[in-house]
């Protein structure tokens with residue numbers, strides 16, 4: 302069967318998950334002002350775009366969203382809808398199990414209503430995809446990219462739905478799931494943490510008052526993030542293999558073990574929803590840009606969720622890419638040129654490295670089980686409580702709420 306001639310598009314986004322969908326929404330003003338043609342290719346079937354159901358990116362997780370990210374969504378005209386199911390983080394409480402040190406941060410100390418927000422991923426997906434449905438995009442779903450071939454002015458993409466695209470700029474936002482990065486010869490550094498994040502929603506016996514908890518235990522960090530009502534989003538890190546039993550055990554036993562590991566500071570754990578596990582590896586792509594190609598989100602960097610930074614970092618990448626594209630359009634530069642993409646990479650480099658170093662360092666610092674280091678950490682947390690600016694910075698960064 303002969304295939305139709307390739308359809309030219311300015312931008313092809315591979316992956317319509319959190320990052321790809323955010324990028325498409327962020328491009329809306331450029332689509333309108335400059336008549337950009339954009340195609341989004343998403344592998345997971347979504348049915349009706351306005352009724353996004355379960356899929357790999359918009360799953361049972363909830364994300365800590367920094368104020369800066371909320372502002373970015375506000376600029377895209379999406380925050381009011383996202384806020385309908387968001388809970389504000391008004392306090393952050395960081396502690397280490399078995400040690401006295403605690404550091405706290407209150408929004409009112411900083412003269413703010415909230416330090417950040419927690420939004421269910423499935424709801425973010427719903428809001429993003431409703432907006433996508435209203436944009437003049439070519440939406441290929443479910444479809445994957447079967448072949449990607451570099452050409453003089455971009456890439457030629459062959460899709461599983463039979464179409465072919467010739468894209469001036471291709472953005473890889475597939476979460477690193479498609480194997481395309483490797484097929485393009487983009488190498489990645491991978492450092493497994495030998496840990497698995499078990500996530501679930503839990504109900505607590507008393508109002509959380511907007512408190513987010515980060516508790517470091519011998520097994521790994523436990524984060525509890527506020528959700529509307531008395532629900533909290535749990536991210537419980539386990540040594541690889543230890544999560545299997547906890548995924549399988551009855552709710553009562555699970556809640557009792559969680560209570561034992563976490564203590565009483567959030568009240569009693571009363572109920573737990575479905576549990577899911579995510580193996581954790583630090584993955585960083587060695588290249589983020591090539592002529593006609595940009596790599597974004599988890600495809601560029603998959604981080605440990607301890608500091609809730611992955612998506613916040615990626616969203617800054619989305620807005621910096623769109624800013625570089627806007628500048629190119631205004632200056633008559635091509636979207637996929639190395640001048641345009643080099644400008645984007647220059648904006649991203651320092652931020653990306655500092656966030657990766659910070660969240661990786663946090664996991665490793667609290668992962669070392671040595672009594673002296675443990676005392677030093679406890680003293681550090683107590684000291685931080687006294688040292689205002691440092692404490693604010695650590696607590697905000699630990700929750701992914703500061704750039």
Ligand SMILES: Cc1cc2nc3c(=O)[nH]c(=O)nc-3n(C[C@H](O)[C@H](O)[C@H](O)COP(=O)(O)OP(=O)(O)OC[C@H]3O[C@@H](n4cnc5c(N)ncnc54)[C@H](O)[C@@H]3O)c2cc1C
Nearest residue numbers: 316318319320344358364365476479598599609611612613
């Ligand atoms: C347990 C956990 C908790 C987290 N908590 C936070 C947090 O609180 N705050 C925060 O900022 N970050 C958090 N993160 C990180 C955040 O979830 C990721 O940064 C984010 O999901 C990355 O989105 P993405 O779109 O790049 O990739 P993904 O979410 O993996 O989405 C990729 C998309 O591409 C599609 N796709 C895959 N292959 C193909 C293909 N061949 N063709 C077309 N489409 C394809 C997939 O179907 C999917 O829709 C957490 C991560 C984990 C694991």
